[in-house]
Amino acid sequence: MRFFSDNAASVHPTVMEALSRANVQDTAYDGDALSAQLSGKFSHVFETDVEAMWVATGTAANSLALAAMCQPHQGVVCHKEAHIEQDEAGAPGFYTGGAKLMLLDGEGAKLSADAVESHCVAIRDDVHQVQPAAVSITNATEYGLVYKPDEVAALSSVCKARGLGLHMDGARFANAVASLGCHPADVTWKVGVDVLSFGFVKNGGMGAEALIFFNKDLAAATHYRRKRAGHLQSKGRFLAAQILAMLDDDLWLKNARVANAGAQVLAIASGDRLLHPVEANEIFIKLTAEEAASLRGAGFDFYDWGAGQARLVTSWNQSAEDIKPLAEAIRAL
Amino acid sequence: MRFFSDNAASVHPTVMEALSRANVQDTAYDGDALSAQLSGKFSHVFETDVEAMWVATGTAANSLALAAMCQPHQGVVCHKEAHIEQDEAGAPGFYTGGAKLMLLDGEGAKLSADAVESHCVAIRDDVHQVQPAAVSITNATEYGLVYKPDEVAALSSVCKARGLGLHMDGARFANAVASLGCHPADVTWKVGVDVLSFGFVKNGGMGAEALIFFNKDLAAATHYRRKRAGHLQSKGRFLAAQILAMLDDDLWLKNARVANAGAQVLAIASGDRLLHPVEANEIFIKLTAEEAASLRGAGFDFYDWGAGQARLVTSWNQSAEDIKPLAEAIRAL
Amino acid sequence: MRFFSDNAASVHPTVMEALSRANVQDTAYDGDALSAQLSGKFSHVFETDVEAMWVATGTAANSLALAAMCQPHQGVVCHKEAHIEQDEAGAPGFYTGGAKLMLLDGEGAKLSADAVESHCVAIRDDVHQVQPAAVSITNATEYGLVYKPDEVAALSSVCKARGLGLHMDGARFANAVASLGCHPADVTWKVGVDVLSFGFVKNGGMGAEALIFFNKDLAAATHYRRKRAGHLQSKGRFLAAQILAMLDDDLWLKNARVANAGAQVLAIASGDRLLHPVEANEIFIKLTAEEAASLRGAGFDFYDWGAGQARLVTSWNQSAEDIKPLAEAIRAL
Amino acid sequence: MRFFSDNAASVHPTVMEALSRANVQDTAYDGDALSAQLSGKFSHVFETDVEAMWVATGTAANSLALAAMCQPHQGVVCHKEAHIEQDEAGAPGFYTGGAKLMLLDGEGAKLSADAVESHCVAIRDDVHQVQPAAVSITNATEYGLVYKPDEVAALSSVCKARGLGLHMDGARFANAVASLGCHPADVTWKVGVDVLSFGFVKNGGMGAEALIFFNKDLAAATHYRRKRAGHLQSKGRFLAAQILAMLDDDLWLKNARVANAGAQVLAIASGDRLLHPVEANEIFIKLTAEEAASLRGAGFDFYDWGAGQARLVTSWNQSAEDIKPLAEAIRAL
Structure with missing residues (x-):
């Protein structure tokens, strides 16, 4: 994932x-x-x-x-x-x-x-x-x-x-x-x-x-x-x-809408963690090293964005169903 | 062709x-x-x-x-x-x-x-x-x-x-x-x-x-x-x-051998027209403007190489059968 | 000057x-x-x-x-x-x-x-x-x-x-x-x-x-x-x-010493106006537009360094005597 | 010289x-x-x-x-x-x-x-x-x-x-x-x-x-x-x-005229040796290695221009008198 x-x-x-x-x-x-x-x-x-x-x-x-x-x-x-x-x-x-x-x-x-x-x-x-x-x-x-x-x-x-x-x-x-x-x-x-x-x-x-x-x-x-x-x-x-x-x-617009929609799911799940408004398909959140490790342990891959921060990017090929596990995992942190 | x-x-x-x-x-x-x-x-x-x-x-x-x-x-x-x-x-x-x-x-x-x-x-x-x-x-x-x-x-x-x-x-x-x-x-x-x-x-x-x-x-x-x-x-x-x-x-060698073999067929057909020995898959021949027009009229596409000269290039996807018509057309000039 | x-x-x-x-x-x-x-x-x-x-x-x-x-x-x-x-x-x-x-x-x-x-x-x-x-x-x-x-x-x-x-x-x-x-x-x-x-x-x-x-x-x-x-x-x-x-x-050192000495004369005259310590031959001072105009009116030429600041540079060919009038003019502001 | x-x-x-x-x-x-x-x-x-x-x-x-x-x-x-x-x-x-x-x-x-x-x-x-x-x-x-x-x-x-x-x-x-x-x-x-x-x-x-x-x-x-x-x-x-x-x-024209005049003196002295017409202040001549050595031995400095050739350049500061010795030396070869 x-x-x-x-x-x-x-x-x-x-x-x-x-x-x-x-x-x-x-x-x-x-x-x-x-x-x-x-x-x-x-x-x-x-x-x-x-x-x-x-x-x-x-x-x-x-x-x-x-x-x-x-x-x-x-x-x-x-x-x-x-x-x-x-x-x-x-x-x-x-x-x-x-x-x-x-x-x-x-x-x-x-x-x-x-x-x-x-x-x-x-x-x-x-x-x-x-x-x-x-x-x-x-x-x-x-x-x-x-x-x-x-x-x-x-x-x-x-x-x-x-x-x-x-x-x-x-x-x-x-x-x-x-x-x-x-x-x-x-x-x-x-x-x-x-x-x-x-x-x-x-x-x-x-x-x-x-x-x-x-x-x-x-x-x-x-x-x-x-x-x-x-x-x-x-x-x-x-x-x-x-x-x-x-x-x-x-197709370019349809694909982008899918990715953007996925990002909104993660944005909502992230709540106060958000570092920037989510307007496209990138989500920047506060995330401690322990939390990052926990998410990675659960099979989620993402980019460390400096100390205590992470970047998540959604793609055209990730449906709402594909996004859900990460959204839940973030909520559960 | x-x-x-x-x-x-x-x-x-x-x-x-x-x-x-x-x-x-x-x-x-x-x-x-x-x-x-x-x-x-x-x-x-x-x-x-x-x-x-x-x-x-x-x-x-x-x-x-x-x-x-x-x-x-x-x-x-x-x-x-x-x-x-x-x-x-x-x-x-x-x-x-x-x-x-x-x-x-x-x-x-x-x-x-x-x-x-x-x-x-x-x-x-x-x-x-x-x-x-x-x-x-x-x-x-x-x-x-x-x-x-x-x-x-x-x-x-x-x-x-x-x-x-x-x-x-x-x-x-x-x-x-x-x-x-x-x-x-x-x-x-x-x-x-x-x-x-x-x-x-x-x-x-x-x-x-x-x-x-x-x-x-x-x-x-x-x-x-x-x-x-x-x-x-x-x-x-x-x-x-x-x-x-x-x-x-x-595959790289096999493809090249096909192209080279095609070139040899054209080389033989070209005889005295050849401007250079044919050692790979390019053939340079003497060809008058009229001859060039005649070949093109018959559906063969190639590169004019200055006045009275032409370049023919054979490809990996051209079998001996594919080459034959051009060889015959050159012989027939 | x-x-x-x-x-x-x-x-x-x-x-x-x-x-x-x-x-x-x-x-x-x-x-x-x-x-x-x-x-x-x-x-x-x-x-x-x-x-x-x-x-x-x-x-x-x-x-x-x-x-x-x-x-x-x-x-x-x-x-x-x-x-x-x-x-x-x-x-x-x-x-x-x-x-x-x-x-x-x-x-x-x-x-x-x-x-x-x-x-x-x-x-x-x-x-x-x-x-x-x-x-x-x-x-x-x-x-x-x-x-x-x-x-x-x-x-x-x-x-x-x-x-x-x-x-x-x-x-x-x-x-x-x-x-x-x-x-x-x-x-x-x-x-x-x-x-x-x-x-x-x-x-x-x-x-x-x-x-x-x-x-x-x-x-x-x-x-x-x-x-x-x-x-x-x-x-x-x-x-x-x-x-x-x-x-x-x-000669390179002698010339530099003259210029540096001149800068010290201006530094002392500038007192609280100084924006940086004066260690070579450049002096950066606070200077209002009016003060700058006044100095220029008295014949002194220098560089405006943004709003309310000026740069003065002394040269090898300016003796203590040459510097003195500017020093006094700054003091008199 | x-x-x-x-x-x-x-x-x-x-x-x-x-x-x-x-x-x-x-x-x-x-x-x-x-x-x-x-x-x-x-x-x-x-x-x-x-x-x-x-x-x-x-x-x-x-x-x-x-x-x-x-x-x-x-x-x-x-x-x-x-x-x-x-x-x-x-x-x-x-x-x-x-x-x-x-x-x-x-x-x-x-x-x-x-x-x-x-x-x-x-x-x-x-x-x-x-x-x-x-x-x-x-x-x-x-x-x-x-x-x-x-x-x-x-x-x-x-x-x-x-x-x-x-x-x-x-x-x-x-x-x-x-x-x-x-x-x-x-x-x-x-x-x-x-x-x-x-x-x-x-x-x-x-x-x-x-x-x-x-x-x-x-x-x-x-x-x-x-x-x-x-x-x-x-x-x-x-x-x-x-x-x-x-x-x-x-002054630019006067100086150039002097240099050009000097070149003409050398051109006349060079006769059949000339490789190019002399139209400005450069002279290219045929000169064997022995001849080149002889001229150099007599104190004339010039540029070897490939085998058997030399380049002579006259300058604004060389009067007809200054050129004469080289002209004579070339004639004497």
Whole structure:
């Protein structure tokens, strides 16, 4: 019974079937019939004209997005606990050619428009200080909180006023949208997001994420950068197939709803233990070492989040029934 | 009837089955049970202790290998028609931080030990000229020729004398070994290869290549660089599964033998048209524009290789029966 | 009457004379007779065998030092107000190929051994997090404080235990040594410093700093990197000449003592206004906007250091007499 | 009697005097009164509005120019014997973030418009091949030949048609202009040059070159890149002073005329030995090892240029009288 991370869950059967169907010869790289559908399908999903490309990982998606918005001598404003800062081995520095991540605080790993504005104001406008070129936010955040459309809009206002690009790391974008109950457009391009890393791997996919350019001018050079990074797979149709399968019948949303629902069950069971509101599929709770050992002894796997804290993540493939034993075990502590 | 490239062929059924079997939850990244088998399996294949890692593409494998051997201010000697120079969008420059590819001539895209030595001798030993740190060869080459063990050994002697690493781009390593009829060790570590990009995608895989470190000291930092490049997939077990399936029962060799056999059929049919000896699964022939149009009209797809020349590539999934129509069509020109 | 910065002060007459004497034809780059003396002279100054090279700026010296100790996928621990983080336009990211500066707090821009250790302990030892490779400290710090030998030794213990290099940004190294009254060896190699950026430009030089490798293994590749960065000047003898002139008769120490003495005069005059102890040639004081305007109206130039604060810097060419009017003006506020 | 290189010659007395005059306190970096004059003075020299900045070396000037025109995933077309390829330790790769130099042949290290066009035509317009973004030519070339205005115009036509920037490495621009007898505008912006590295160090300067942006849009980011590369010297007024002194009374042209005249004396003396026409201040001659030894025995210093060849370079500080002994010695061989 794993609550360690959604990134190791199984692949949805529909995705597996799509891979089988894709196993016919076609043009290499992204010249195949499936890859050719991506931009159209995502334009339909987002109700605006976008350019979409597949990449294998969220780290690649994020870094390509940042490289599209930020020159090597510039900077990207993000939360100090952002995945791009904490968990990507310096990938943004690699892809941007050495640009600087500018780290801000914020409750629940959320950036506020005020914090971004204050940070930018404090940078001297001279050549000695790195100037920001973009802001990157994660939705849902690393603590499972969700940016609401007006929060993104406020950030975007700051960005527009200062000529900064706005990137959304959507490794758990599906969970965020499911949580908000809004249209995916409402929390992205309609509130000023330029580029979105739309994650599928944590939500039923195998190894394919989508990079969505609402600002299509940023896409052209990314085709070269993706190849240059070794991310233009020759059998790209298998990545496209995964993504298309996830889009069909809104499988991405359905899967996310399951994971989010599971998280709510655990949230209720956790009560006062909760460290953050549970808005997506991650639960952060107070847990002593003894309690953690007890839960593990009962067969539950999860992540220690520093002393006396734990992170539980629910996945698309865990039904309410699957969650129940852990919920009860937490209550019983 | 596609002879355009082996890199768009279908995936071998055994590999597809392995993906299905791998679709159970396991630890993320390369912490899973399948990934854990890679180094052991390849050590067995090569009869020496190696460190192996999966990556999704040959471009990533090659670039990670070069970055392991070459500092940003150094250079890599390769053929001017090498894939790393011609077809990887500058990936080596990206991964190495700006190292220089030093381009040499050589019949059939093969480097000779003499050519490498002459090139190195001509470099002034001062800080104004980029100094080489590694040599990269492709086996089989971009023109379908195969380096024999003694040719690699001669190159390796030059490398060792000058302190250069030796990398083998084995996008079609299986075809080379099948052609040579030797043990894979004979043309790699036994003759001084430090790192091998062992290709599976062109030979029945979906999206997994293996990076083999015979010189295990070079492997440690590569784990970080792989992650930093966004190539550490969270469901890495699916890449490991592909590779392990290809190793089982020597599927990699069997597939390569089929492709090579097909190429021989075309080679015989091509007669005087041949531009290079056919030693693996690529055939380069003289072909006028009219002849090319005629073949295409008959349903054969292939690559124009400059004026009056064409490249035909056979794949693992093309039987002698599948090849015959093209052979006859060429004879009939 | 400028107290804005020591980096715009005039050049010491002895240095100007040395430039005139160097104006005879000699071998280019660093092959000349003067450049050839550098390592020997500095070995004498530090009473140990060092390798020394000139570069034009402190930013180049610092970045070359960090690049010698840190791979692109690694990190450098420094204070969040360090010059390399705040005032070098991302130069460390450029020279290292994208390595990360890991920013710590600390009173007066000083790093403590405990802070470094705590930071390193908190980094997960996996490939997802950037691992540190070096620590960089500034002596005297950006707030004019001085690291004492035992403080450097404590930092060095942490570094040694963790395999980290230790760099000292000595843009005002002369002021630090003058303040400590110790031998320059006592606060560098004897307490574990691997590489020192030894500044001369703020202390009477024109455009030459020295990069001192106590760990000589780190020097070899730096010769290439210096050239690759466009910092190997063809008339390098003029840089060597400046540095040698500064070393002769301990001019570097004499100049620093003058600047430090001037700072003490201002420190005493500032009394309760002082924001930090004055240990070198920088004084940070509380100063209202009105007071600042008043001083400027009287002809004193200095740097606003955020709201209600100012930075005053004394220079080698300001005698006690030159300082007195400002001291009195501060007292009179 | 040195004919080894002009880059180690003495500094012109007028430049030395300018340094003395500049030795008064002024604002740091390029905020001083002298630096502020540069763009105006060069706009006057070139009779068009330019943006000019100082840097210490030609390598830095060239690399900053290329970085302004070429993204990391693109390429720069140049001659295979260009200084940027042969003698700058890979600096363009460093500054551009790994862009590729695309090496062409051409008599006397000159690029022809046809060669550039042919090269570009042969690049597949796909993401697998690096696409060119700029062309870099050297005037005078590495073999002392001079591009005439119509030759530059022809190259520029190709560049404009393909959207490529055009850079001129003018390490010996003064010698080229002196040789052409044209206005400096005639061989630069009037024929499509976007950025010029205007060299002074080989022509009487100490350590200052000028980067001239005819295309001023390219200049903005270069201010950041110059700082980031550690090339924004804090006492920049001393670099500006050198350049301004060289511009006054056309000292740059006068010095170049002296060097060129000396080269003509040697050219006439060399007769059939000449390997290239002598159009600037470099002379390449056939010379046996015995002859070389004989000349050296007589006190003449020069560069061996491969087997049986030598390079002689004349400098601004060598009068006809100074040249005569070598001319006679060559005749006497």
